[in-house]
Amino acid sequence: MNLDNISGMVDAIPLIMIYIVPGYIILRISNFQLSKKADHDQYILLKSLVVSFVFVSLEETLWKLVFPGTQTLCSPAFRNTVIASSAAVGLLWARFLISERFERILFELGIYKTLRSGIWGGVVDFEYGLWLMVYIPADKVIYAGKLRRYMEIEAYGNYVIFLSNYTLYNYNAEVLKDYVTDNDKWVSLHSKDIGRVELFYHQ
Structure with a gap:
């Protein structure tokens, strides 16, 4: 050369x-x-x-x-x-x-699939926000709060969600903790502990 x-x-x-x-x-x-x-x-x-x-x-x-x-x-x-x-x-x-x-274009073409990442990417509404009620069967408690972050653990197929402005109830609907007016108080919940999640969209 x-x-x-x-x-x-x-x-x-x-x-x-x-x-x-x-x-x-x-x-x-x-x-x-x-x-x-x-x-x-x-x-x-x-x-x-x-x-x-x-x-x-x-x-x-x-x-x-x-x-x-x-x-x-x-x-x-x-x-x-x-x-x-x-x-x-x-x-x-x-x-x-x-x-x-x-x-909407995909749905009109008969393709019922999104390109959002993972389970939470398809349900989170970043414009209006998303509130959750998360049931923890082992402790018999319910967390109700605003979804702030979520992290998917790809290696294990699990995820962690972070709530703020949350209220903690027991299964008798008694309030154990009330941080609904506190933006700075967060709680992290692992999917392995969650029994059921209810979603609420605010407009």
Whole structure:
């Protein structure tokens, strides 16, 4: 391998990067938003190449409409614009996929499935909030409060939920603890201890 070959390879790096990096950024941001793991995706480079090709082709078309007669792939301004816009596209695309509008489109097509992550991703209403009544059979108590966080433990198929503004009752409906006006008092509940959950949406 002579110096000309090495120089040619170095010159080709920006072109290679522009057809891999944008797609990779879009996929990684989308996967993060959808809580999908891509660490062991053996086809991530191929997917990145395909997504980048489509995305860069669209960007080229728009660029030539806005800046007619200018170079695209050789332009640092174009490459920087593609990289920056790929991050925005990845974020907006993932938000669209988990939006109610996209879910309605799927339902109209007869596809009764969402792309939200796990059981709680499909039921939490971040606009109006979600209140829960959680029954703990072992202790014969009920927690009623506002869902603040949830964490799914993928390795075991379990989850942990965090409630605030909660009230603790026994099975006789007697109040044991009342923090309904306290936003700072939280409680964590593990799915292995939960017998039943009732959901209430406030509008």
